[in-house]
């Protein structure tokens with residue numbers, strides 16, 4: 001199929017994710033032919049810097065020789081088999097390694113095939129744990145405003161982004177929502193680098209008040225990504241850990257986006273020195289090659305399900321592709337690459353480059369903040385900088401930056417008035433610089449009038 005036919009048939013038959021399909025009338029989808037490192041290459045040979053890691057999944061670039069080889073080797077053995085009653089080395093090795101690498105003593109690994117499913121698993125595990133531990137009144141979940149935990153009904157219920165959930169409100173679970181940290185518009189007038197997170201008190205009060213009926217608090221550690229890369233300090237997580245212990249509530253950490261090095265450490269919770277009771281991982285876990293997710297639990301939760309079959313305490317959750325061997329083999333190789341190629345040790349140089357651009361972005365009159373955590377950065381455009389007034393969402397400033405950057409060969413994605421960078425961890429410094437220059441130019445033009 002040539003370029004034009006691919007686009008034409010796409011428009012006749014394909015329904016794209018997270019898109020107003022009508023937008024494609026003016027900005028047709030770009031048919032990708034192949035990938036090469038941090039570049040996507042379309043059917044006309046045009047190259048795009050993948051500045052968002054293809055929606056936060058890619059870690060080491062596209063068409064990666066080691067990951068390709070791993071996948072091919074596993075295909076020649078077996079691509080998939082049932083995971084109940086059977087097991088395989090890649091899953092076992094992955095579970096063993098993740099247990100050792102993740103914070104705390106999360107010794108048990110449950111497999112699923114996407115992030116939303118990992119969140120559903122964590123919610124159900126927490127819920128069932130309390131049912132089987134003599135605390136059957138603990139049936140509610142607490143989450144933060146503007147949180148994002150996925151699109152399935154349970155995951156959406158603990159989400160807080162109106163854009164994705166408002167229309168579904170009547171079909172969602174009843175949950176409690178606390179106002180989350182918003183450091184750019186801090187109501188206390190503090191700065192995230194030096195504060196003690198007094199904003200935690202809203203979550204604290206809510207959990208204390210409802211402690212008897214709350215099963216778990218679910219949170220995105222350090223960065224509320226879909227909310228517009230809202231970055232907040234580790235002290236918030238330390239306070240949460242204490243609160244959850246005191247109130248006997250599970251702490252569910254959703255590191256689906258921030259896990260695997262994005263924040264500068266392998267897992268975001270490391271920066272707070274705390275461990276969750278349940279940990280959800282996905283996205284980067286296979287280097288962005290195949291769908292896979294895991295939910296990790298500690299021994300105490302695991303043991304609450306461990307009994308004779310007749311006790312009916314088992315966790316009877318499954319997905320058809322649970323523990324897919326291709327995906328698990330890739331995930332093991334991802335961990336090998338982290339080690340062999342000293343990926344985390346090389347991040348600070350790139351993070352420094354992001355820092356150097358902070359001043360250049362913030363010199364633009366309509367840029368309210370350039371914020372960074374690890375190799376994730378975000379530019380928030382505002383109508384009035386002194387009042388931090390957002391542009392009206394109908395103006396779609398972020399989307400305009402996205403379109404301008406595409407014309408210049410860079411893929412950025414908007415989140416309202418925020419444009420962000422979440423490049424593959426191995427992006428070469430000159431390419432990262434090119435990406436930042438392109439974004440700077442696009443933001444300048446889009447905010448000029």
Ligand SMILES: *Cc1c(COP(=O)(O)O)cnc(C)c1O
Nearest residue numbers: 114115116148149150254256257
């Ligand atoms: C992407 C994401 C999810 C959902 O993962 P999917 O694989 O898209 O279902 C959940 N939580 C967070 C924090 C995410 O970024």
